């Protein structure tokens with residue numbers, strides 16, 4: 001087992017750097033990125049924000065991480081999400097420039113309608129965007145060493161998803177991600193990823209939603225051509241694309257650039273891939289010039305220290 005503070009920095013910063021790489025080209029088509037590939041950290045573009053600026057994916061992850069310093073408290077996580085969305089806390093530049101519709105509706109349920117936190121999320125089939133998957137890693141890291149049984153860990157992960165995304169497909173997506181990250185903490189190799197996938201399919205074998213993720217459990221998927229990999233904001237597409245990038249590359253840098261250059265939901269596909277790539281290759285594998293460009297790097301690392309130091 002590696003030091004959890006070090007690995008938390010690799011995952012949190014790996015996720016945030018990849019988010020920032022994707023932000024300037026969010027919603028760009030793959031054909032555009034084939035002509036104009038991202039090869040380095042850039043400023044402006046889609047949201048007109050400076051170089052190194054990360055988005056809602058990282059902001060909501062920081063809310064969650066900060067809250068976990070005092071244990072698992074769903075109302076406190078929601079309160080912090082609302083401080084982000086309403087008051088621009090936990091932002092890179094002091095401004096909120098992106099928020100998914102399911103998330104914003106769930107935050108209104110909490111802040112305006114006074115609904116209990118675990119009843120705020122939306123659970124229709126079209127509420128399966130990647131909005132909970134993109135912010136689940138802090139609680140996965142937090143639960144790793146806890147002396148509690150697996151069912152309780154999975155219940156906590158499900159509840160953290162349900163704050164905004166309560167459909168079983170989103171919950172299972174977060175759960176699959178958790179098994180992969182936990183396996184990478186034990187064994188930071190691609191064999192570790194395969195072990196995590198096996199753990200996930202074993203755990204979720206009776207969930208009717210596991211079938212929607214069938215492609216990632218077939219190792220032939222990682223030999224499939226890029227045109228067979230979608231990179232939309234649908235939770236299944238995002239997890240598939242992130243894992244395909246992770247398994248078809250050999251460095252943090254190669255993985256996250258491949259993810260960004262798939263196009264569409266560039267920041268979130270890259271962020272999900274980047275957190276896992278941070279766990280696989282380690283903190284030092286994240287290019288130093290990218291870490292140095294990332295806005296509020298010290299703040300992100302100070303929150304890692306607060307929870308895991």
Ligand SMILES: [Mg+2]
Pocket residue numbers: 055056057098267268
């Ligand atoms: Mg985003």
